Amino acid sequence: MKLSTISMSLICLVMWIGSEAAFADRDTDVPVPTHDFRNPNPEKVALGRVLMFDKILSGNKNISCGTCHHSLAGTGDGLSLPVGEGGSGLGVTRNVGTGSDLIHERVPRNAPPVWNLGDRSFHTLFHDGRVSTIGGEGFPSGCRTPAGMDLPGNLESVLACQAMFPVTSGTEMAGQAPENPIAIAAASGDLPQVWELLAQRLRANPDYVAMFIAAFPDEISSSAEIQYSHAANAIAAFESVAWRADNSPFDQYVRGDQHAMSKNQKEGMKLFYRGDKNGHSCAECHSGLYQTDQQFHAIAMPQIGSGRGSGPDGFEDYGREQVTGSASDILRFKTPSLRNVALNAPYGHSGAYNSLRAVVEHHLNAVDSLYAYNANRQAVLPTHPTLDTENYRAMDNAAIVDFIASYNELAPFSFTKKEVDLIIDFLSALTDTNSLDLRSDQDVVNGVPSGLPLDD
Ligand code: HEC
Ligand code: HEC
Numbered sequence: 001m002k003l004s005t006i007s008m009s010l011i012c013l014v015m016w017i018g019s020e021a022a023f024a025d026r027d028t029d030v031p032v033p034t035h036d037f038r039n040p041n042p043e044k045v046a047l048g049r050v051l052m053f054d055k056i057l058s059g060n061k062n063i064s065c066g067t068c069h070h071s072l073a074g075t076g077d078g079l080s081l082p083v084g085e086g087g088s089g090l091g092v093t094r095n096v097g098t099g100s101d102l103i104h105e106r107v108p109r110n111a112p113p114v115w116n117l118g119d120r121s122f123h124t125l126f127h128d129g130r131v132s133t134i135g136g137e138g139f140p141s142g143c144r145t146p147a148g149m150d151l152p153g154n155l156e157s158v159l160a161c162q163a164m165f166p167v168t169s170g171t172e173m174a175g176q177a178p179e180n181p182i183a184i185a186a187a188s189g190d191l192p193q194v195w196e197l198l199a200q201r202l203r204a205n206p207d208y209v210a211m212f213i214a215a216f217p218d219e220i221s222s223s224a225e226i227q228y229s230h231a232a233n234a235i236a237a238f239e240s241v242a243w244r245a246d247n248s249p250f251d252q253y254v255r256g257d258q259h260a261m262s263k264n265q266k267e268g269m270k271l272f273y274r275g276d277k278n279g280h281s282c283a284e285c286h287s288g289l290y291q292t293d294q295q296f297h298a299i300a301m302p303q304i305g306s307g308r309g310s311g312p313d314g315f316e317d318y319g320r321e322q323v324t325g326s327a328s329d330i331l332r333f334k335t336p337s338l339r340n341v342a343l344n345a346p347y348g349h350s351g352a353y354n355s356l357r358a359v360v361e362h363h364l365n366a367v368d369s370l371y372a373y374n375a376n377r378q379a380v381l382p383t384h385p386t387l388d389t390e391n392y393r394a395m396d397n398a399a400i401v402d403f404i405a406s407y408n409e410l411a412p413f414s415f416t417k418k419e420v421d422l423i424i425d426f427l428s429a430l431t432d433t434n435s436l437d438l439r440s441d442q443d444v445v446n447g448v449p450s451g452l453p454l455d456d
Contacts, residue, residue: 048238118240
């Protein structure tokens, strides 16, 4: 991967999108930003499509990637916090399982959407950025990740590096030890063994073997050569192609169609990029073609769910600090892309806000909004016999709420109510109309090679 090219084009984009020229009468000399998507072969995309939705990749064969990233739920799951393996159902109808399948914990963070991540400009994934090509030079995979040197060298992109991890999480996909050999390997931290056991399942399925040979003609000629990393490459190829969403009214506008956006959307765009009367703008963080600087900021987002092990009692989530160990990163989370944002509720790293207006209003005065949250709880969480008492455990603890407030770095905005309406109009211009209907067989499957049932 040519990092220098990526950072140069990002810098140009930031300068261009941030510049006054972009919003003045259009000047034909203004460079139009170019999208830079990978173009994998169709066989690889077809393989990735079935792998995305096949429960064969989970220890107990009861959950797929698509359970939490489904075309029919805006490439997320519609919940504040996902229900991992053991639950059943899709989207907001998903339940927490019963009997021995009852989930042990909720997944601690919101499942982010997967739009546009096949563009080469994306270098950092997860809310805390723990998978990134930045700093990945010394690793065989080219990615800096929690797996360090264990991550194989044949991964084709940051998206492929990411796809190595969900299968290693007991709560998400592997299951609880000793339920199955994959769960046992995952619980002992033996990631290469998790990947090997999954590869063995794929090698034993003739339909998959044929698809892998077709997708990787230069690398695979027999079942023995199939590795889980090939599956990760194929899944990444599917995500890149199927969930590309770069033909919104905003894209059409920046490519030169003055009429693609409404008057209100253009007004909202000016406010978004130029800011309030003090020049304080959304684009300070939501910059570049995809409205993200891919950096980390603390904006006093409410913490819901059981947390991710941070803090004295372990039910907080310090975000970026969990990766860097640096006190200056406490409570910083990655700036999300705002593409298709109108389709992606609930919002924030723990899904605390269920409406787009609520999360935008949170930004106006983040600390006030944090304190007001207790009267304004919006989480979307399927009920659970014991875990429900933990949903608002952090927010019910005054010391923790004060702590979150103390780390806030987002200064208040002075936008009027009318201006906020216009900004929300602009955010809706970031929706690619093709993403409104993802029922086609480009996006979903009717069956998978393992014969395992799909989510319903
Ligand atoms: C149980 C739900 C669940 C399953 C199953 C799951 N994910 Fe996710 N996914 C999440 C959550 C939650 C996050 C964010 C975690 C974090 O940031 O700590 C995430 C993050 C991601 C991201 C990063 C997005 C970004 O913008 O940073 C991608 C890509 C992704 N998942 C793809 C996959 C793939 C591919 C699989 C299957 C191999 C998969 N997921 C399985 C819940 C799930
Ligand atoms: C200081 C940097 C910063 C500024 C300025 C900023 N944001 Fe954000 N924004 C973030 C971060 C970081 C998050 C995610 C926080 C989290 O998950 O804890 C976020 C989340 C969001 C989300 C939720 C997206 C999702 O998928 O969950 C929306 C919508 C949003 N911002 C819109 C705006 C708008 C509109 C403005 C201007 C009024 C703005 N932001 C200004 C950093 C910023």
